[in-house]
Amino acid sequence: MNxxxxxxxVIAEAGKCIGCKACELACFAVHNDHNGVVAAxxxxxxxxxxxxxxxxxxxFTLPVQCRQCENAPCAxxxxxxxxxxxxxxxxxxxxxCIGCKGCAMACPFGAISLYKAYSNGKVVPQIQLKExxxxxxxxxxxxxxxxxxxxxxRDHKDGAMGNVPACVEVCPVEALSLVHPDTSVxxxxxxxxMRL
Amino acid sequence: MSYKDPIIHIDEQxxxxxxxxxxxxxxxxxxxxxxxxxxxxxxxxVVCGQCVQICTAYAADNESTTALRAVKLQERxxxxxxxxxxxxxxxxxxxxxxxxxxxxxxxxxxxxCAPAIRVSLAEEFGLPFGTLTPGKMAAxxxxxxxxxxxxxxxxxxxxxxxxxxxxxxxVMSGERLPMFTSCCPAWVKHAETVAPELLEHLSSCKSPMxxxxxxxxxxxxxxxxxxxxxxxSVAVMPxxxxxxxxxxxxxxxxGCREVDVVITTRELASLIKDQGIDFIHLPDExxxxxxxxxxxxxxxxxxxxxxxxxxxxxxxxLITHEQIPNLQLDFVRGEEGIRTAxxxxxxxxxxxxxxxxxxxxDAVLAKVAEGTCxxxxxxxxxxxxxxxxxxxxxxxxxETQRKIAYQARKSAVYxxxxxxxxxxxxxxxxxxxxxxxxxxxxxxxxxxxxxxxKFVDRSLKEEMS
Numbered sequence: 038m039n040x041x042x043x044x045x046x047v048i049a050e051a052g053k054c055i056g057c058k059a060c061e062l063a064c065f066a067v068h069n070d071h072n073g074v075v076a077a078x079x080x081x082x083x084x085x086x087x088x089x090x091x092x093x094x095x096x097f098t099l100p101v102q103c104r105q106c107e108n109a110p111c112a113x114x115x116x117x118x119x120x121x122x123x124x125x126x127x128x129x130x131x132x133x134c135i136g137c138k139g140c141a142m143a144c145p146f147g148a149i150s151l152y153k154a155y156s157n158g159k160v161v162p163q164i165q166l167k168e169x170x171x172x173x174x175x176x177x178x179x180x181x182x183x184x185x186x187x188x189x190x191r192d193h194k195d196g197a198m199g200n201v202p203a204c205v206e207v208c209p210v211e212a213l214s215l216v217h218p219d220t221s222v223x224x225x226x227x228x229x230x231m232r233l
Numbered sequence: 234m235s236y237k238d239p240i241i242h243i244d245e246q247x248x249x250x251x252x253x254x255x256x257x258x259x260x261x262x263x264x265x266x267x268x269x270x271x272x273x274x275x276x277x278x279v280v281c282g283q284c285v286q287i288c289t290a291y292a293a294d295n296e297s298t299t300a301l302r303a304v305k306l307q308e309r310x311x312x313x314x315x316x317x318x319x320x321x322x323x324x325x326x327x328x329x330x331x332x333x334x335x336x337x338x339x340x341x342x343x344x345x346c347a348p349a350i351r352v353s354l355a356e357e358f359g360l361p362f363g364t365l366t367p368g369k370m371a372a373x374x375x376x377x378x379x380x381x382x383x384x385x386x387x388x389x390x391x392x393x394x395x396x397x398x399x400x401x402x403x404v405m406s407g408e409r410l411p412m413f414t415s416c417c418p419a420w421v422k423h424a425e426t427v428a429p430e431l432l433e434h435l436s437s438c439k440s441p442m443x444x445x446x447x448x449x450x451x452x453x454x455x456x457x458x459x460x461x462x463x464x465x466s467v468a469v470m471p472x473x474x475x476x477x478x479x480x481x482x483x484x485x486x487x488g489c490r491e492v493d494v495v496i497t498t499r500e501l502a503s504l505i506k507d508q509g510i511d512f513i514h515l516p517d518e519x520x521x522x523x524x525x526x527x528x529x530x531x532x533x534x535x536x537x538x539x540x541x542x543x544x545x546x547x548x549x550x551l552i553t554h555e556q557i558p559n560l561q562l563d564f565v566r567g568e569e570g571i572r573t574a575x576x577x578x579x580x581x582x583x584x585x586x587x588x589x590x591x592x593x594x595d596a597v598l599a600k601v602a603e604g605t606c607x608x609x610x611x612x613x614x615x616x617x618x619x620x621x622x623x624x625x626x627x628x629x630x631x632e633t634q635r636k637i638a639y640q641a642r643k644s645a646v647y648x649x650x651x652x653x654x655x656x657x658x659x660x661x662x663x664x665x666x667x668x669x670x671x672x673x674x675x676x677x678x679x680x681x682x683x684x685x686x687k688f689v690d691r692s693l694k695e696e697m698s
Contacts, residue, residue, distance in 0.1 A: 055267065056268065080357065082317075207631055209632065
């Protein structure tokens with residue numbers, strides 16, 4: 038057997054998206070337990086860092102996120118092997134990330150962004166690197182790459198519907214869906230055969 | 234304080250035009266094209282703040298917007314060190330003013346908290362939905378340097394005495410029925426806007442918040458030997474429309490504003506954080522007496538059906554002079570938009586209705602206008618589950634948690650009631666004392682002067698024609 042089990046990924050329909058950014062907010066909410074973020078907006082003490090981004094053009098809005106590429110150009114570009122495939126998901130190990138931007142440049146979808154790293158609601162400082170701020174040398178903030186991990190570490194206790202990523206679950210117009218390419222392909226193959 | 238300010242705003246720089254706010258608005262006050270920033274029709278808007286709760290369009294935070302964030306926080310009346318994201322839909326804040334007065338030792342600062350604050354405030358500090366913290370809330374307010382920690386729940390008990398007596402009088406005389414509750418300012422503003430000809434059907438009672446304010450600057454001032462003009466009266470409310478209500482011209486007593494400033498649950502949380510108070514580890518402390526002692530009936534005003542249940546507990550006993558057989562009135566509890574019931578009270582079969590969510594009320598108003606509405610008493614709350622779901626309550630990051638959050642807040646309200654020793658307003662010893670020492674009797678001269686009000690026709694000419 039030489040065929041593969043392709044990874045699932047989240048994709049959105051531009052025709053449905055209303056640009057509300059609920060997906061961005063939900064994504065942030067479920068990835069920030071370690072920053073004290075719970076249910077209420079009032080528990081947020083760090084900037085909202087989403088792992089998918091709603092883009093706007095003249096004619097449509099659309100969230101863009103990782104396609105979990107089978108050949109993961111981001112992983113190929115990573116010089117420190119911080120990006121790995123785990124249980125069918127391409128995952129960035131943030132503690133290993135050196136912020137080199139190689140993955141962000143390699144990604145054909147712009148699904149990877151660099152932001153400051155936060156822990157316990159505070160910016161994680163560099164160990165050595167410093168920069169001048171108001172005539173004093175201070176340690177710079179550590180910067181790392183963030184991208185969609187299909188909510189793989191999410192706690193699904195509270196009202197969550199199975200293992201659907203948070204963005205899919207909260208979208209008020211069902212513009213987002215979790216696609217399983219293997220079943221989708223076989224379904225379209227069958228549908229095409231029926232039409233013949 | 235005067236509110237020329239419409240209180241509810243949509244920031245056109247942040248609004249993406251998704252129109253989820255328009256879908257949740259019960260009075261169609263949000264105007265605009267999809268994909269473009271929305272505006273609010275201030276005339277129609279009932280200031281309920283449901284749009285503030287649902288909005289997810291937030292300002293992305295990066296270096297280039299840091300200065301802009303400070304400007305926006307100032308414009309919105311929030312404290313400068315607020316960390317949470319800024320959303321397109323927001324309500325005007327009043328916390329800066331409260332903070333300034335709290336630092337002034339010459340002012341006598343009195344605070345009241347609505348029933349629904351103690352079941353939701355903890356969420357702002359990361360505690361689970363439905364965590365009940367009346368004691369920590371009182372302790373936090375004391376550390377914020379309020380001189381008296383009073384309670385809207387006490388005034389909710391007063392409301393039952395007044396409104397219950399008013400209902401009995403109207404039912405006996407058959408006049409101006411059905412009688413609507415008048416606790417919810419968003420409902421009152423809506424009635425004034427769309428049905429001014431039916432305003433005589435509203436109870437003449439002020440809301441518990443305004444009753445409390447009036448009592449603080451009369452009865453409370455006397456007890457403390459303080460000049461009413463020296464009292465600064467703050468109300469913590471789950472509701473954005475309470476800011477509108479406190480600014481109504483008629484809401485004054487002997488020349489003083491009854492409530493000087495209203496802040497929301499979220500604003501109180503931001504002040505507690507600003508002052509570095511460790512809310513989670515505060516001890517439980519009591520409210521001050523007598524204007525902070527309440528019954529279980531007073532505490533259930535925070536949920537849909539609560540005013541009705543509290544009124545029936547007292548009304549039953551005032552009419553029959555017998556103990557009500559069951560204190561938990563499940564027939565008015567629930568979440569449907571309209572619930573109706575018939576309650577046998579002695580000879581009287583009282584027909585009641587509970588309306589939760591303002592979008593359900595217009596059909597009821599139409600029936601009243603045509604004279605076919607069969608009920609004696611109708612409770613109306615503008616928000617979907619009553620005050621626990623108010624526009625000033627903690628805002629949720631995930632829409633999918635809304636139902637669980639509201640259920641847990643409601644359960645906490647009922648739990649709080651069931652744990653009170655006194656569960657009927659007319660049995661609250663401090664209410665009995667208030668009437669004995671100060672008010673005389675419900676609907677008496679002093680009550681009429683302090684606790685009752687008139688409503689205003691707010692219809693536009695074109696809407697009337």
